[in-house]
Each structure stands twice: as C-alpha cells, then as structure tokens.
C-alpha cells in the first residue's frame with residue numbers, strides 16, 4: 432500500500448521543507464542545481480504545469496541549460512525563473528537564495544551594500560536590484576484587513592530621509608501611518624523575557640502623501656476591518672473615523688511622552704524600532720522608495736514568530752511577478768505596492 436499513499440500525496444499541495452538555520456540552509460542549497468530544483472517545487476507545488484498546453488507532468492530537463500524546463504507534451508520551453516523576480520537574471524540563483532534567506536530571517540534584514548560584500552556581488556547596482564526585487568515580493572496580494580478580532584493603536588510619525596544636499600535643516604522626511612493590533616495575552620514575552628499583558632499583533636504601515644483626513648481615511652478603508660476599535664491621539668486627521676464605521680477612541684496627548692506610552696504603547700515601540708532600523712541599516716531612505724522599506728519591515732514583523740518558513744514564503748511570493756526593472760526603479764516609474 433505505500434505506493435498508493437505516495438500517489439495520493441502527489442495530488443495534494445506539497446510544498447518543500449524549509450531550512451531552520453544556517454547549517455540547514457548550507458546543506459539544502461549547496462549548489463545551483465539544488466536551488467533550481469527547490470525554486471521549481473515552490474513555484475509548482477503540485478508538479479510542473481505547462482503554461483502553454485496546461486498539461487501536468489514531469490518536464491524534460493536540458494543538461495546544458497539547467498534553468499530550462501521542456502514540456503513533455505508540447506515541447507514548450509520555459510525557464511524556472513521566467514516571470515519571477517529572478518526573470519533573466521545573470522546573478523546565480525544561489526546568491527538570490529542567500530539574499531532572500533538573510534533578508535527574511537535576520538532581524539535587521541540586510542542592506543544592498545552588506546549583501547554585495549557578503550555574497551561577493553561584483554557591482555553595487557546588482558545587489559541593489561536584487562534587494563529591491565525581493566522587497567517588491569514582500570507584500571502578499573489580497574492580504575487580510577487587520578483589526579477584525581483585536582483593537583488597534585494608530586499613529587502618524589515622520590520617517591526618512593536623507594538630508595537634501597546642502598540645505599541645512601531641510602530633510603526628506605515623510606509622514607508614515609502605523610496601525611498595530613493589540614492582542615491580550617498574559618505571560619512571558621519570548622522575545623524580551625519580560626512579563627506582559629498584551630502583545631503586538633499584525634501591523635500595517637503606509638507612507639502618506641500628507642498628514643490629512645483624506646489620507647488617513649483611505650488607509651483605514653484599505654487596511655483596517657470595518658467596525659474595528661482604533662485608539663489615536665485627538666488630531667483632526669482622525670476626525671472621520673467614527674463616520675466611516677470605526678469605534679474611534681481619540682485621546683488628548685498634546686505631545687506628552689508619558690501619555691503616549693500609556694495610551695499608545697504598542698505603536699510607540701513599533702515606531703521606535705522602525706526608525707532605529709531605517710537609520711541604522713540604511714542611514715535614511717529616499718522618499719520614492721520609502722514604501723518598499725516599510726513593506727520589508729512589515730514582512731518581518733508580521734512573521735516574527737515564523738521566521739524560518741518566511742524564507743519559503745518570500746521565494747513563493749517572488750514567483751508571482753517579475754518585480755521592478757532597474758530603469759523603473761531609477762526613473763521612479765515603479766510604484767511600490769501599499770495595500
């Protein structure tokens with residue numbers, strides 16, 4: 432009977448395993464062929480499907496062109512990387528895997544400069560593009576709204592920004608809205624080792640065009656479940672939340688740090704971590720790409736208790752689209768996803 436059991440298994444979604452630590456990673460992905468095979472099984476978890484004739488079945492493989500798969504029914508050729516963030520890349524897939532692993536699992540991620548040095552990438556521009564393409568995959572399309580089960584804290588902060596050349600005091604900071612779920616959970620926080628009553632749940636971040644009610648309204652309608660309870664300060668930009676169907680709790684703070692820590696403790700902590708990360712890892716980021724970095728921070732934060740599996744998730748998300756080209760990144764034609 433084991434044969435039947437195996438065949439049964441083949442018909443269900445079988446995602447490959449994932450490395451639990453660096454040693455696992457090294458064993459699993461010690462060469463290009465192993466990476467390509469893994470990528471194939473993440474992209475087609477139910478077995479290879481030909482994009483042309485839609486037949487399912489193990490493809491032919493070409494020894495001299497290891498990225499290419501050939502449909503055994505219609506002979507259509509497709510590269511494992513075609514249509515993914517690795518589309519037409521000249522960089523070894525092994526380098527992509529290392530970059531994906533480090534950015535998904537290390538608490539501060541990895542900057543393009545560090546990736547360039549650690550992974551032996553010749554040009555900075557290549558490393559930068561690899562990292563930006565990975566970032567473009569960090570937003571899962573059609574993800575859930577938050578706040579359906581737990582109340583939220585929300586605040587707007589200013590994040591940025593490299594100083595604009597020469598003009599003293601003029602910074603490139605942008606308003607960023609932060610919404611965090613507050614879950615009730617008594618016990619010891621595994622990350623800090625301290626006793627706690629609440630725990631930060633999921634988070635949403637967005638760079639706003641300005642600090643206005645219109646921008647806030649759009650964010651909450653996109654990202655926060657209707658009817659959710661939201662605590663904020665008493666700023667006028669939150670004036671419409673009740674009318675939009677949320678249970679709004681505005682608290683007068685007048686910039687009082689102690690009140691902020693009392694009423695918006697989660698959002699204060701998250702904001703401080705976000706700022707420290709952007710300043711420490713990138714020495715500020717440019718406004719047009721701010722959302723990409725916010726998406727990276729969110730990706731890791733929302734998966735902080737599932738770090739090892741997030742590497743596989745990132746690779747899978749990276750097979751769903753091609754991501755920005757170098758030109759799109761520099762011309763500003765690429766819009767980083769924000770919902």
Ligand SMILES: [Zn+2]
Pocket residue numbers: 481482483484485486502503504505506507
């Ligand atoms: Zn085919």
